[in-house]
Amino acid sequence: xxxxADTLVPIRLTLELALVTTVLLxxxxxxxxxxxxxxxxxxxxxxxxxxxxxxxxxxxxxxFYLLVALGPNGPGGALASLWGAxxxxxxxxxxxxxxxxxxxxxxxxxxxxxxxAMGDRPLEVAATLRASPMKAFWTVAVPLARPGFLTGAVxxxxxxxxxxxxxxxxxxNIPGETKVLSVAIYDYVETSRWSEANALxxxxxxxxxxxxxxxxxxxxxxxxxxx
Amino acid sequence: MKTSTLTxxxxxxxxxxxFGVPAQAAETNVAVAAxxxxxxxxxxxxxxxxxxxxxxxxxxxxxxxxxxxxxGAPFQVFLSADDVRPKKxxxxxxxxxxxxxxxAIGKLVxxxxxxxxxxxxxxxxxxxxxxxxxxNPTAAPYGAAAVETMKKLGVYDALKAKIVEGNNISQAFQFxxxxxxxxxxxxxxxxxxxxxxxxxxxxxxxxxxxxxxxVLLKTGADNEAAKAFIEFLKGPEARKIIEKYGYAxxxxx
Numbered sequence: 001x002x003x004x005a006d007t008l009v010p011i012r013l014t015l016e017l018a019l020v021t022t023v024l025l026x027x028x029x030x031x032x033x034x035x036x037x038x039x040x041x042x043x044x045x046x047x048x049x050x051x052x053x054x055x056x057x058x059x060x061x062x063x064f065y066l067l068v069a070l071g072p073n074g075p076g077g078a079l080a081s082l083w084g085a086x087x088x089x090x091x092x093x094x095x096x097x098x099x100x101x102x103x104x105x106x107x108x109x110x111x112x113x114x115x116x117a118m119g120d121r122p123l124e125v126a127a128t129l130r131a132s133p134m135k136a137f138w139t140v141a142v143p144l145a146r147p148g149f150l151t152g153a154v155x156x157x158x159x160x161x162x163x164x165x166x167x168x169x170x171x172x173n174i175p176g177e178t179k180v181l182s183v184a185i186y187d188y189v190e191t192s193r194w195s196e197a198n199a200l201x202x203x204x205x206x207x208x209x210x211x212x213x214x215x216x217x218x219x220x221x222x223x224x225x226x227x
Numbered sequence: 228m229k230t231s232t233l234t235x236x237x238x239x240x241x242x243x244x245x246f247g248v249p250a251q252a253a254e255t256n257v258a259v260a261a262x263x264x265x266x267x268x269x270x271x272x273x274x275x276x277x278x279x280x281x282x283x284x285x286x287x288x289x290x291x292x293x294x295x296x297x298x299g300a301p302f303q304v305f306l307s308a309d310d311v312r313p314k315k316x317x318x319x320x321x322x323x324x325x326x327x328x329x330x331a332i333g334k335l336v337x338x339x340x341x342x343x344x345x346x347x348x349x350x351x352x353x354x355x356x357x358x359x360x361x362x363n364p365t366a367a368p369y370g371a372a373a374v375e376t377m378k379k380l381g382v383y384d385a386l387k388a389k390i391v392e393g394n395n396i397s398q399a400f401q402f403x404x405x406x407x408x409x410x411x412x413x414x415x416x417x418x419x420x421x422x423x424x425x426x427x428x429x430x431x432x433x434x435x436x437x438x439x440x441x442v443l444l445k446t447g448a449d450n451e452a453a454k455a456f457i458e459f460l461k462g463p464e465a466r467k468i469i470e471k472y473g474y475a476x477x478x479x480x
Binding site: 067068070071072073085086087089090168169172173174186187189190191192 | 288290291293294297357358360363365366390391392393394398401402405406407408409
C-alpha cells in the first residue's frame with residue numbers, strides 16, 4: 001500500500017499545521033492589513049516591507065534565525081520555560097511560529113489590497129447612517145473585502161503546505177510532530193523509496209493545481225459580485 | 228572578409244581550448260559525506276599542493292549524494308559515510324569495479340556543549356534531558372550507529388520520544404551546538420579541536436564499525452585528477468590528516 005500510516009501521518013500533520021497557521025494569520029493579519037490600507041503613518045511602507053520580507057529571503061535565513069530565536073538562549077526558550085520545556089524548536093508550536101512568519105505576506109497582501117480597492121466611500125456612507133467604526137468595519141468593510149480574505153486564506157494555507165526549508169531547519173524530523181509532507185518526500189527520495197515519494201509528490205501536484213485554480217475562480221466570481 | 232574573420236576567431240578559440248586544457252591543472256568534483264567535511268578540506272589543500280590538481284568538494288548526507296549520483300550528478304569521486312553505497316554504486320553501474328576502499332573508520336561520540344552533561348552511558352540511562360539529537364538513521368550511518376548503541380544499552384524505547392533527527396550528521400551537531408538539544412550523537416571528527424563541553428566516546432563493541440568507503444565513479448574513469456585524488460587519499464599524508472580528525476584508518480592496508 002502506498003498510502004500507509006507512514007505516508008498518511010505526514011499528510012494529516014501538514015493539514016493541521018496549515019489550518020492552525022491560516023486561522024492565526026487571519027486573526028493577526030486582518031488588523032494589520034486594515035492598518036496598512038488606511039493608515040497615513042510615514043513609516044507604514046517600511047512596516048509593509050518587513051511583512052513582505054519572507055517573499056525575498058531564502059528559507060535558510062528565516063530557518064537560521066528561528067533556530068536561534070526558538071532555542072534556550074532566545075525568546076522562544078523563555079516562552080517554552082513557562083511550561084517547563086527548554087526550546088520551541090522541534091515542536092509543532094515552533095513550526096506554527098515559523099509558518100505564521102513565513103506565510104504572512106501571502107495573507108496580508110490580498111486583504112490589504114481588498115481594503116484599499118474599496119476606497120473611503122462605503123465607510124463614509126456607513127458613518128452618515130450612524131454606524132460606529134467597529135460596526136462599519138464588520139458589516140461593510142469585511143463583506144466587501146471578502147475576495148481578499150478568501151484569496152489570502154487559500155494562499156496562506158497553500159504556502160504553509162508547501163513550506164520546506166524552514167521546517168527542515170527547525171523541525172528535527174519527528175513523526176507526527178514536525179515531519180510534514182515536504183520533509184517526508186525529501187526523506188523518501190534520500191533513502192531511495194521512490195514509490196512512496198511518488199505517491200506523496202502526486203498528492204502535492206494535485207493540491208497545488210486545485211489551489212491555483214480556486215484562487216483564479218475566487219478572483220473572477222467574487223470580483224464580478226462586488227462590482 | 229567576414230568568413231575569414233570568423234575562421235580566425237574559430238581557429239583562435241580552438242587553439243586556446245586545445246592548449247588551455249592540458250596546460251592547466253586538472254580538476255575533479257568530489258562528493259563527500261558531511262561528517263568528513265573538515266578532514267577532507269585539509270586533504271584537498273594538501274592534494275592541491277602536492278599535485279597541482281584541484282578537488283572541488285560537495286557535501287551532503289550519503290543518501291542524498293547517492294541519489295544525486297544515480298541521477299547523473301557531475302561527481303567523479305564519492306566519499307560515502309558507509310560501505311554499502313559505494314558497493315551499491317558498483318553493482319548498479321555507477322562506480323568503477325575494484326576501486327572501492329575504506330578511507331576512514333568513524334567514531335561515534337555522545338556530546339554536549341555543557342561541561343556537566345555527559346558522564347558516560349549512565350547519562351543515557353538516567354534520561355535527565357529533553358532532546359537528544361541524532362542523524363537521520365535511514366539516510367546517515369552515524370544515525371544508524373546511534374540507534375544501534377541505544378538499543379544495545381536498552382534505552383532506545385525510553386528515549387525514543389526525545390530523539391530529534393538532523394537531516395545529516397552536520398545538522399545533528401548544529402542542533403546540539405545551538406543548545407536546542409542538550410546532547411546528541413555526533414562524529415568524533417566534528418568535535419576534534421573543541422575544548423568545551425563533555426563527551427563520551429561510545430565503545431566500538433556497542434555499534435557496527437562505521438566503515439567509510441570511497442569509490443571512483445564511472446564519470447571519473449578517464450579523469451586523471453579523480454584517480455590521483457583516490458591515490459592521494461590512500462597515501463600517508465592523507466592518512467595522517469584523517470587520524471588527526473578522530474578517525475581510525477585501516478591498519479591492514
